[in-house]
Amino acid sequence: MNLLFKLSGEHPELPRAEVFAILEGEDITYRILSDEGEKRILILEVETENPLFINRLAMTKKVGEFIGASKDMEELVQRLDGRMTAKTFAVESESQAVRETLGEEIWKLGYGVDLMNPDSRILCFEDEKEGYNIAVETPIERDFNKRKPHKRPYFHPTSTDPKIARVLVNLARIKRGDLVFDPFCGAGGILIEAGLMGMKLRGCDISAEMLEGCMRNLEHFNLEGGIIECDALNIKDVGERIDAIVTDLPYGRSSFMTDRNKERFYSDFLRTAKNILEKGKHLVVVFPDSVDIDIGSTVFELREEYSLYVHKSLTRKILVLRRR
Numbered sequence: 344m345n346l347l348f349k350l351s352g353e354h355p356e357l358p359r360a361e362v363f364a365i366l367e368g369e370d371i372t373y374r375i376l377s378d379e380g381e382k383r384i385l386i387l388e389v390e391t392e393n394p395l396f397i398n399r400l401a402m403t404k405k406v407g408e409f410i411g412a413s414k415d416m417e418e419l420v421q422r423l424d425g426r427m428t429a430k431t432f433a434v435e436s437e438s439q440a441v442r443e444t445l446g447e448e449i450w451k452l453g454y455g456v457d458l459m460n461p462d463s464r465i466l467c468f469e470d471e472k473e474g475y476n477i478a479v480e481t482p483i484e485r486d487f488n489k490r491k492p493h494k495r496p497y498f499h500p501t502s503t504d505p506k507i508a509r510v511l512v513n514l515a516r517i518k519r520g521d522l523v524f525d526p527f528c529g530a531g532g533i534l535i536e537a538g539l540m541g542m543k544l545r546g547c548d549i550s551a552e553m554l555e556g557c558m559r560n561l562e563h564f565n566l567e568g569g570i571i572e573c574d575a576l577n578i579k580d581v582g583e584r585i586d587a588i589v590t591d592l593p594y595g596r597s598s599f600m601t602d603r604n605k606e607r608f609y610s611d612f613l614r615t616a617k618n619i620l621e622k623g624k625h626l627v628v629v630f631p632d633s634v635d636i637d638i639g640s641t642v643f644e645l646r647e648e649y650s651l652y653v654h655k656s657l658t659r660k661i662l663v664l665r666r667r
């Protein structure tokens with residue numbers, strides 16, 4: 344089937360990268376039909392009839408079954424007629440003129456307009472080259488606001504934001520049933536998102552208080568996971584096959600005495616990760632931007648790197664590494 348993704352503008356690269364990483368993790372083959380960077384419209388032919396994977400997306404604003412692109416709106420509406428099972432509809436477009444014209448054409452076919460609660464939402468994105476890109480929206484189930492750190496039973500200010508946590512898990516190219524390990528799990532921000540996507544959870548943290556809080560947070564979302572108290576830099580073997588490590592490393596000044604300690608901490612962690620991960624598996628890790636580690640001299644291959652602005656004095660970087 345053909346799918347149209349309207350990517351969010353909150354980061355220049357992550358929304359698009361997330362789509363491709365999920366498809367790779369789910370083993371779904373695809374072909375790019377259109378990739379309009381500026382308009383943030385991505386159209387793919389995906390080899391699946393049941394695109395449940397779209398519920399994983401954190402940074403896609405809208406997604407829908409792509410009907411076609413043409414400068415001739417009437418022709419597109421004819422194509423739409425054969426694909427709509429709904430009785431009522433609403434048109435979504437940035438342009439009021441498009442909403443009115445397209446709405447009227449669809450209405451003429453016998454469908455009723457319902458702007459508040461339609462059976463189908465018709466998405467229309469204009470682009471100079473192709474004209475109108477039309478899709479029937481498939482709503483995405485997600486509610487990041489309900490999972491913000493301060494809304495969980497145990498709150499810690501360092502906890503990873505749920506939307507970012509979900510993107511990190513998705514970048515790890517894993518799917519439902521895979522086992523994900525967060526060695527610095529803290530209050531469980533990353534584990535919660537992975538658990539809600541059906542992954543099996545393992546975690547550890549050096550702080551007993553964090554672990555207790557993490558347990559409460561996981562229970563709150565009806566999730567289970569093996570989490571233990573340990574120093575992530577001293578793990579030799581976890582005794583089971585891990586499909587990915589996804590983690591947000593400590594970065595606060597209080598965690599390190601000197602910058603030298605800091606650099607050593609991060610390299611030691613990469614050595615631990617090497618012991619745990621098998622060849623071909625991914626490690627997605629968030630570092631402070633100031634840390635400079637020569638990935639080339641490790642057993643990891645740098646697949647992707649993104650800069651993540653947090654606030655004026657803190658930018659972090661996300662590295663997607665594959666064990667060689």
Ligand SMILES: C[S@@+](CC[C@H](N)C(=O)[O-])C[C@H]1O[C@@H](n2cnc3c(N)ncnc32)[C@H](O)[C@@H]1O
Pocket residue numbers: 499501502503504526527528529530531532533547548549550553573574575576590591592593594598
């Ligand atoms: C940035 S926080 C992790 C946030 C977490 N992803 C969340 O959503 O709450 C970093 C965590 O690393 C833990 N930590 C620091 N040094 C550690 C070590 N050597 N081994 C394991 N955990 C450690 C801290 O206790 C803290 O909970």
